[in-house]
């Protein structure tokens with residue numbers, strides 16, 4: 001079993017355009033709790049993490065009203081224009097606290113339904129792996145490729161036999177992840193998750209199957225769905 005420490009980064013600097021809400025979605029409430037508080041408590045309650053860094057939007061004025069802001073395990077920093085920029089900012093803000101081969105788990109603030117069993121399985125599966133990996137779930141729907149018309153039309157059906165939906169947490173060694181993100185961003189590579197940066201650097205992250213109910217709250221309908229999922233835990 002690895003003797004490395006485990007650190008948590010929860011990117012929470014987005015504005016939630018697709019949610020069309022009155023505030024950034026991480027500050028919407030489920031059962032009168034901020035989504036950000038739910039996500040952070042579900043992860044930190046595992047007792048796994050040495051520390052946690054939460055990148056916030058520079059214009060964020062809601063953080064001080066959260067329960068998490070009173071948790072001395074949690075540090076904050078300023079995020080960036082894109083999710084990858086926020087994650088890199090958080091990694092840099094941890095410099096001096098984290099050893100090169102410590103594990104860093106990055107988990108979207110917008111995924112409050114993450115299940116403790118998935119977190120435990122991710123860590124136990126990868127803690128001695130040289131690269132790391134991510135929670136993911138096999139695609140269960142038939143996938144269509146469409147043209148870009150106003151009324152999109154099918155141009156083909158995609159073979160889904162090797163396709164997975166990437167979830168979070170995504171778990172990589174501190175120094176490898178910083179280097180991969182810096183390289184990908186410098187080369188203007190599209191980086192929508194940590195794995196894609198690691199892949200660009202030539203690594204093959206492991207896919208660890210996770211629960212499909214680890215949803216990312218993205219559009220309005222996701223809020224009630226997340227509330228139902230959380231009510232079942």
Ligand SMILES: Nc1ccn([C@@H]2O[C@H](COP(=O)(O)OP(=O)(O)OP(=O)(O)O)[C@@H](O)[C@H]2O)c(=O)n1
Nearest residue numbers: 011012013014015016017018081082083109110
């Ligand atoms: N510049 C950004 C953009 C996103 N995120 C975070 O990354 C996670 C996943 O991103 P996404 O679902 O795209 O959130 P938003 O960018 O807020 O949503 P949208 O794209 O609809 O604006 C969220 O927890 C979000 O707060 C971040 O920390 N910094």
Ligand SMILES: C[C@](O)(CO)[C@H](O)COP(=O)(O)O
Nearest residue numbers: 083108166167168192193216
């Ligand atoms: C990281 C992620 O949740 C994995 O599926 C996803 O890439 C985030 O994408 P978003 O557009 O920033 O929500």
